[in-house]
Amino acid sequence: MEGAEEEVQCPVCLRELPGADINSHLDRCLQAGDAEAEPGSSPPSKRPRLAAAPPGTQAQGEPEEARPAAASPRVFSLFHKGRGGGQSPGAAGGRSGAGREEAAVKPEKGGSATAAAGGGASLAQKLEGQPLAERLRPDTLGDYVGQERVLGAQTLLRSLLESHEIPSLILWGPPGCGKTTLAHIIANSSKKNGTRFVTLSATSAKTNDVRDVISQAQNEKRLFKRKTILFIDEIHRFNKSQQDTFLPHVECGTVTLIGATTENPSFQVNAALLSRCRVIVLEKLSVEAMEAILMRAVRSLGVQVLGQGDQHGSSATGSSSESSEFPVYIEEKALNTLAYLCDGDARTGLNGLQLAVQARLAAGKTTPLNTTKGGSADGILITEEHVKEGLQRSHILYDRAGEEHYNCISALHKSMRGSDENASLYWLARMLEGGEDPLYVARRLVRFASEDIGLADPLALTQAVAAYQGCHFIGMPECEVILAQCVVYFARAPKSIEVYRAYSNVKECLRMHTGPLPPVPLHLRNAPTRLMKNLGYGKGYKYNPMYKEPVEQDYLPEELKGTDFFKERKT
Numbered sequence: 001m002e003g004a005e006e007e008v009q010c011p012v013c014l015r016e017l018p019g020a021d022i023n024s025h026l027d028r029c030l031q032a033g034d035a036e037a038e039p040g041s042s043p044p045s046k047r048p049r050l051a052a053a054p055p056g057t058q059a060q061g062e063p064e065e066a067r068p069a070a071a072s073p074r075v076f077s078l079f080h081k082g083r084g085g086g087q088s089p090g091a092a093g094g095r096s097g098a099g100r101e102e103a104a105v106k107p108e109k110g111g112s113a114t115a116a117a118g119g120g121a122s123l124a125q126k127l128e129g130q131p132l133a134e135r136l137r138p139d140t141l142g143d144y145v146g147q148e149r150v151l152g153a154q155t156l157l158r159s160l161l162e163s164h165e166i167p168s169l170i171l172w173g174p175p176g177c178g179k180t181t182l183a184h185i186i187a188n189s190s191k192k193n194g195t196r197f198v199t200l201s202a203t204s205a206k207t208n209d210v211r212d213v214i215s216q217a218q219n220e221k222r223l224f225k226r227k228t229i230l231f232i233d234e235i236h237r238f239n240k241s242q243q244d245t246f247l248p249h250v251e252c253g254t255v256t257l258i259g260a261t262t263e264n265p266s267f268q269v270n271a272a273l274l275s276r277c278r279v280i281v282l283e284k285l286s287v288e289a290m291e292a293i294l295m296r297a298v299r300s301l302g303v304q305v306l307g308q309g310d311q312h313g314s315s316a317t318g319s320s321s322e323s324s325e326f327p328v329y330i331e332e333k334a335l336n337t338l339a340y341l342c343d344g345d346a347r348t349g350l351n352g353l354q355l356a357v358q359a360r361l362a363a364g365k366t367t368p369l370n371t372t373k374g375g376s377a378d379g380i381l382i383t384e385e386h387v388k389e390g391l392q393r394s395h396i397l398y399d400r401a402g403e404e405h406y407n408c409i410s411a412l413h414k415s416m417r418g419s420d421e422n423a424s425l426y427w428l429a430r431m432l433e434g435g436e437d438p439l440y441v442a443r444r445l446v447r448f449a450s451e452d453i454g455l456a457d458p459l460a461l462t463q464a465v466a467a468y469q470g471c472h473f474i475g476m477p478e479c480e481v482i483l484a485q486c487v488v489y490f491a492r493a494p495k496s497i498e499v500y501r502a503y504s505n506v507k508e509c510l511r512m513h514t515g516p517l518p519p520v521p522l523h524l525r526n527a528p529t530r531l532m533k534n535l536g537y538g539k540g541y542k543y544n545p546m547y548k549e550p551v552e553q554d555y556l557p558e559e560l561k562g563t564d565f566f567k568e569r570k571t
């Protein structure tokens with residue numbers, strides 16, 4: 001009786017209702033809400049990062065805005081399975097939690113593969129719509145390649161994941177190494193044991209969105225004893241107060257947090273939050289792992305690999321010859337090169353492959369091929385050159401905004417300090433070829449000239465300032481050689497940190513001083529007015545040029561008399 005009068009909040013639509021009505025309301029709400037609520041349950045799709053999508057790709061593909069997580073901060077997953085009136089997974093919306101991705105990945109997974117991929121579809125049709133990287137995003141740990149150090153057979157994380165004991169995690173790693181994919185796999189497996197999986201993207205979510213998720217999680221826990229996993233992509237983009245919003249709820253177990261970041265979490269994630277999460281460091285994918293991912297992709301497309309003889313030819317099942325006018329081949333060397341050049345970023349590798357195939361299909365040029373020992377055929381051949389064209393080197397080598405920027409400048413500084421001219425040039429090129437601002441490098445060189453070369457070669461500073469001005473005048477690409485010249489000069493130059501260290505000692509002396517700072521000795525003060533003269537300013541000062549012999553005079557304040565800031569001199 002009492003319960004019937006008490007108002008309760010619907011965990012789906014958050015409306016307040018009389019307790020007696022909640023069950024019937026929930027049934028209606030679930031059916032109505034599932035379809036729209038569902039998209040956020042899977043980690044968001046990523047921007048394809050294609051340099052220039054071939055004609056048709058973008059128009060046909062799902063625009064970024066249309067993707068649930070990126071488009072709307074309100075991306076909550078709700079009640080996917082086995083609740084209320086005994087709904088089966090995905091029953092209401094006709095889709096399971098993995099949504100469109102799941103349907104697209106099916107070709108890799110046996111039975112329904114051909115139908116789901118449009119087995120009779122041409123290769124061009126297979127490449128339309130979702131980017132290849134999204135369609136091939138693994139659903140299970142079995143398909144997750146590499147990252148053995150943290151996810152290998154005997155690792156703690158794997159056993160936790162397999163037993164559905166998901167701790168709060170921060171997944172830290174470079175772009176395209178599989179952070180979102182790992183979250184996607186956790187989402188799939190957690191849904192199987194009834195845990196909710198909610199996704200927010202820190203690039204678009206507001207503090208209120210976080211609060212909504214927390215309040216829903218509280219209701220779920222209270223009413224249905226259901227756990228909530230909250231995945232926050234690019235968590236480093238949340239400011240401190242946003243991170244503070246979920247801190248207590250992570251602490252008390254209302255939500256299990258999984259954050260993904262490309263940035264060092266020690267700097268970007270609130271220390272209190274960090275201490276409540278296990279940090280998983282994912283690495284760039286190895287060349288072997290990339291080869292496996294690319295091989296899986298070409299198989300799913302029905303493209304045949306040339307160069308490994310019959311073995312690859314026959315393994316390329318669902319051959320494009322069934323569906324395309326001409327069969328499509330890719331040189332094994334092209335795949336290897338792609339695996340090397342994508343620098344451990346699977347999205348870049350898969351996008352590069354997709355672009356190369358689409359470009360060749362659009363060009364429609366066929367090549368006579370010796371596909372097997374016995375025979376020859378006409379087909380479309382993708383070579384190493386084609387895949388190189390499909391890649392954007394700036395994405396491969398360097399992340400201007402992220403940690404790579406600091407890592408590379410640090411490596412350059414240390415190489416010059418260590419007088420290694422080859423390494424110095426290498427790190428310089430890594431930055432410039434990756435699109436670094438040459439003036440940024442030039443400014444760092446000005447600093448280096450004083451910090452590390454100093455008075456061992458005072459001309460170094462002139463060189464650095466001249467290099468800065470040269471870069472300013474002519475810009476990239478011509479200014480690269482100016483910087484190269486300066487970097488080599490610095491690597492070869494003698495080094496001295498005498499001044500740098502002495503100045504640090506002075507700063508330390510000032511920092512350690514207690515009480516009022518000593519006054520400037522009267523004899524060192526200027527006395528431009530009579531009053532100042534009368535006060536003793538300048539009195540007793542010995543004007544050095546008037547003396548033939550060295551002048552005995554104190555310049556430091558009385559209490560520092562005799563201090564030698566250079567005494568730790570090492571060079």
Ligand SMILES: Nc1ncnc2c1ncn2[C@@H]1O[C@H](COP(=O)(O)OP(=O)(O)OP(=O)(O)O)[C@@H](O)[C@H]1O
Nearest residue numbers: 133136137144145175176177178179180181346347
């Ligand atoms: N370990 C992996 N095994 C198999 N495929 C992978 C793996 N890692 C990444 N991929 C593929 O690369 C694509 C991009 O990976 P993902 O979105 O997980 O990268 P990320 O680390 O989250 O990158 P970002 O920091 O740029 O968001 C996935 O859709 C998937 O196809």
